[in-house]
Structures are given as structure tokens and as C-alpha cells.
Amino acid sequence: MKYDYLIVGAGLFGSVFAYEANKRGKYCLVIDKRSHIGGNIYCESVDGINVHKYGAHIFHTSNKAVWQYINQFAEFNNYINSPVAIYKDELYNLPFNMNTFIKMWGIKTPAQAKAKIKEQIRELNIVEPSNLEEQALSLVGRDVYEKLVKGYTEKQWGRSCTKLPSFIIKRLPLRFTYDNNYFNDRYQGIPMGGYTPIIEKMLSGIEVRLNTDYFDYIKSEKDCAKKTVFTGMIDAFFGYNLGYLEYRSLRFEHERLDCDNYQGNAVVNYTEREVPYTRIIEHKHFEFGKQPSTVISKEYPSEWKPGDEPYYPVNDEKNNGLYDRYAKLAESQSDVIFGGRLGSYRYYDMDKVIDAALKAVALEFGN
Ligand code: FDA
Secondary structure (H helix, E strand, C coil): CCCEEECCCCHHHHHHHHHHHHCCCCCCCEEEECCCCHHHHHHHEEEEEEEEEECCEEECCCCCCCHHHHCCCCCCCCCCCCCEEEEECEECCCCCCHHHHHHHHHCCCHHHHHHHHHHHHHCCCCCCCHHHHHHCCCHHHHHHCHHHHHHHHHHHHHHCCHHHHHHHHHCCCCCCCCCCCCCCCEEEECCCCCCCCHHHHCCCCEEEEEEHHHHHHHHHHHHCEEEHHHHHHHHHCCCCCCCCEEEEEEEEEEEECCCCCCCCCEEECCCCCCCCCCEEHHHHHHCCCCCCCEEEEEEEECCCCCCCCCCCCCCCCHHHHHHHHHHHHCCCCCCCCEHHHHHCCCCHHHHHHHHHHHHHHHHHCCC
């Protein structure tokens, strides 16, 4: 056999595994069906602006070991994610905090904000929420729900909040301080120069073949490696023989504009139902760019059908049950390691993917 490992997917999981295996003297081939490395964290440079082609990617973690690990491949800047929301002609700070409440109700103190929310929740008198709308209302009250949650959630899921199950929203964090930092994590930032150079460094010295689909490749190269690391869709690996796992998809409209500052912030959410996109990303602000032009991306949620780009797993009871059955099948494949967001059918932030890849490495190599 030519290779020790055939690694399917040049995304973060595949690249961390490849880097660690290569470091241990293992001979790896990385293939990806896309025309570039990086998977969904791929950035493309336009006028010197690193465009996050598959949606905004902000690195945040409380895992010190993962933070130290990723910092060997890049220097991170001090970007703090502080999105704003536009509802009709009103603009609010996110996440829901004192800046949001002062704008919404003209109140000044945390006690006043708490009382307002409590009063709205009490008036609704929802004892046991039977759908997402009732769940959200019973967590944040009518105003925050109507202006900042309802339309956005309905666009994301493509259906009315009254038709969505309540478990989708377990909590909606309310912050009674003037703090617009979206994340609570200890470490946060954007790699200076974007994410692609991180993957380039991880894959340096390793054979990579792009535009190469695993299912075509193994037709002629079935026995090319002792083991396979598979980060594609687990149901696809098994020929969908138990059925299709479902996803929500996204469509991005990227636009280069001849102005230096379109919206003054990297992330602006559009929370009313009537605006068809959920958010506009202005990429230069992730790296405090001073270029004379700018690039924006509008993000449109869409239904997923087999063949579309899978973005968000729909982790309801039906799909989780189906995934468990695929995971059982996977256990019988002793020469295949399944990993990453598609191989594990779960939404994984980047830090969790790195952690999972390092755990797979430890399991495989024992160190
Ligand atoms: P990824 O999908 O990146 O890589 C898998 C690779 O396998 C792909 O390149 C694919 O082409 C390839 N592949 C699949 N099937 C194949 C086949 N049959 N043959 C060959 N190749 C095949 N996280 C975070 O921490 N902060 C954030 O801000 C965000 N933001 C964000 C926005 C959006 C819109 C999404 C959908 C996700 C995020 N994330 C995130 C999550 C982040 O994108 C995620 O953690 C990593 O990209 C997952 O890396 P993987 O390697 O698991 O998958």
C-alpha cells in the first residue's frame, strides 16, 4: 500500500489529523472534492481583503490547549464579535444586553430591564411552551422576541416559529451589563491573513489532490492506504442505504463594492421576516482593513436537498436516530476513522473540531 492514511477532506479536521500523522512519520494523501483546501474555513483574498467564502468564521474558545495549538499556525488579532441587528429602521446591539434594552425601552438600570422582561413574560402566562414561539416568548418576553428573534429564526428554518419545536431554543441569554461581546469565551480573534494560511501550514509537505471525490477516487485506488480518515457525509459513505440525513443549507451572495466602509461592522443581522437574507458580512472589519474597496456577503438560508451543500445538521429526534444507526455501521469499519462536522453529523465550532481531531490522533497514535 502506497499510503498509511488516505484523508478525505482538506477541512480543519482532516488537516489537523494529516499534520499530526505526518509529524509522526506517517505517509498521507489528502483529497478534497473542492478546488481549494480549508473546507468551510477557506478564505479568498479580494483586493487584499480575506473573504470568508462559506460564512463568517470567528475563532473563540475557552479551551487553553486548543488556543495554544492553533496559535502555532497563526497570529490572532484582537477582534471581538459584536454584531448589530437591524429591525425595520431600528438598530440594536447584540447579544441582548443593556445597550439593547436601553434602545428598546428607554430604561437605564438593570433592575428596570429585568422588571420589564419579567412583566412581559408574566402577561403571556405560558405554562408549558408547545412550540418555539411560546418557548422564546417565555424566555425573553414579547418585544425582544417580536423584533429580534421571530423573523430571524423563521428565515433560518424556513417555517413559522409556531410550527417549530420548542427544543430548538433552550435558552436565549440575556445580559444585564453593557457588554456587546457576543461570546463568553476566554480567547477570541481572527487569524491575521485569514484561515487559509493555517491550513497551508498544516498541509505543508503532504501530498494533496484537489477536485478529487472520494467515491470516484476509490474506484481505481481502493487499496491505496492502510487506513482512511473520512470527513465527508457519513450517510454518503454508506451509499445512503439507511436513508438521507437532513440539513439546512445556505446561499451566499458576495459583492465587491467601490466604497471603503459599507456598514461599519463585520456582522449585521436583519431580523425582520420580509428581508430575505439573515445577515450581511463585511469581511474587511474582521481584520480592521483599511482598503479603499470592500466586499460584502449576504447570507440566505435555504432548504437542503441531496446534492446541495450541507451546512447545518437538523439534529431532531428522527435524524439523530438515523445518525446513531450510521454510527453503528461505522463501528464495523475498523480501517476508517470518521470525523469532522459531516462525519459526526453535528454542528461543531472550530475549537471543538480541533479538539475532536486531536482526540482521534491520541486514540490512533497513543500520544
Ligand atoms: P469541512 O466541511 O470544513 O471539511 C470537510 C471537507 O471534506 C470539505 O472540504 C469537503 O469538500 C470535503 N469532502 C466532503 N465529502 C467529500 C468527498 N466525497 N470526497 C472528497 N472530499 C470530500 N465555527 C466557529 O468556531 N466560529 C464561527 O464563527 C463559525 N462560523 C460558521 C458559519 C457557518 C455558516 C457554518 C456553516 C459553520 C461555522 N463554523 C464556525 C463551524 C466551522 O465551519 C466548522 O467547525 C469547520 O469548518 C468544520 O471543519 P471540518 O473539517 O469538520 O468540515
